[in-house]
Each structure stands twice: as structure tokens, then as C-alpha cells.
Amino acid sequence: MANVICLGPTGSGKTLLIKKLQNVDAVDETSTSVPTVGSNLFSIHYNNVVINIRELGGEVAPLWPKYYDGIKKVIFVVDASNLCQISAAGVLFYSVLADPRFKNAKVLLVLTKMDVSYRQMRNEALLILQMKRLQTEVPQTITIIESSAITGEGRDEILEWLIKK
Numbered sequence: 001m002a003n004v005i006c007l008g009p010t011g012s013g014k015t016l017l018i019k020k021l022q023n024v025d026a027v028d029e030t031s032t033s034v035p036t037v038g039s040n041l042f043s044i045h046y047n048n049v050v051i052n053i054r055e056l057g058g059e060v061a062p063l064w065p066k067y068y069d070g071i072k073k074v075i076f077v078v079d080a081s082n083l084c085q086i087s088a089a090g091v092l093f094y095s096v097l098a099d100p101r102f103k104n105a106k107v108l109l110v111l112t113k114m115d116v117s118y119r120q121m122r123n124e125a126l127l128i129l130q131m132k133r134l135q136t137e138v139p140q141t142i143t144i145i146e147s148s149a150i151t152g153e154g155r156d157e158i159l160e161w162l163i164k165k
């Protein structure tokens with residue numbers, strides 16, 4: 001049973017990121033990925049802890065809530081290199097956070113593909129996501145981590161967040 005769920009728009013980089021979390025050598029600039037049809041279960045071994053994560057493909061966003069029961073941690077992955085798509089991602093994110101089952105959940109917002117993004121785009125992304133405003137309207141405290149499945153940026157931080165009680 002996975003009590004961590006990984007959500008985000010299609011193509012935002014969930015599958016590749018989780019593969020990088022599983023094995024730092026498994027992903028490099030030659031890696032490719034296909035859209036997740038439905039759901040994928042992953043096990044990550046880190047510091048003698050096994051973390052089970054369920055990824056739900058962006059294509060099946062209308063079905064995501066079927067999987068929310070019993071979830072303690074939510075990872076929401078956004079493509080930081082694609083600002084055009086980001087306000088739609090924000091709408092999705094808001095609807096996820098508004099689900100009463102996530103009232104006490106730990107929430108991690110991952111800005112990924114930082115290898116093809118500019119540093120400064122982080123702030124623009126957070127602005128478009130209206131993070132300041134969002135944070136005042138939802139009960140959860142949101143942790144934000146920048147990452148890249150290609151370079152491994154953010155990997156350690158995400159793993160630490162995952163094993164934190």
C-alpha cells in the first residue's frame with residue numbers, strides 16, 4: 001500500500017523524477033519516458049526505509065480522487081520550464097489541496113526540469129501559481145523544492161522530505 005501520491009499535469013516529469021529518486025544512475029540526458037496510462041506504483045529504498053509512491057498520470061486527472069483515501073503525503077510536480085502551462089497546473093493543484101481528505105496531508109510542490117529552466121523562472125512560476133495567496137487559503141503548509149531528473153538536483157531534499165515523519 002502506498003501512502004504517498006504523486007500528481008501533476010501530463011508530461012510534467014513525474015515518472016522520470018521518481019525513477020531518479022529510485023536510482024541516481026538510472027536517468028541521464030538520454031532517458032525518455034512515455035505517458036503514464038492510469039497509475040504506476042514505485043518502491044524507493046533509501047536509508048533502510050522503503051517508500052511506496054503511487055504516480056497517477058496527468059491524462060487521468062478526473063480519476064485522481066479515487067486514490068486519495070489514506071494518503072499522508074502528496075507530491076505535486078510542475079514543469080518549471082513551461083510557464084505557458086503553469087497556470088493550468090495551478091488550477092489542478094488547488095483542486096487537489098481542496099480535497100478534505102488532504103486536510104492534514106504533507107504537501108510537496110516540485111518545480112522540475114530545472115536543467116532547462118532559468119533560475120529566475122522559479123519566482124515567475126511561483127507568481128503564476130499564486131503561491132502566496134494559495135498558502136493563505138489552504139490548510140496545508142506547502143514545501144517547495146526545485147529539481148531535475150537529469151542532473152539529480154533536489155533529489156536528496158526530496159528523499160529527506162519523504163522519510164520525514
Ligand SMILES: Nc1nc2c(ncn2[C@@H]2O[C@H](COP(=O)(O)OP(=O)(O)OP(=O)(O)O)[C@@H](O)[C@H]2O)c(=O)[nH]1
Nearest residue numbers: 010011012013014015016033035036057058113149
Ligand atoms: N530536461 C528535462 N526533461 C525532463 C525532466 N523530467 C522529465 N522530462 C521529460 O519530460 C517528458 C515527460 O516526462 P514524464 O516523467 O513521463 O512525465 P509525467 O509527469 O510522468 O507524465 P504523465 O505520466 O503523462 O502524467 C519526457 O520526455 C521526459 O524525458 C527533467 O528534469 N529535465
Ligand SMILES: [Mg+2]
Nearest residue numbers: 014015035036
Ligand atoms: Mg508518468
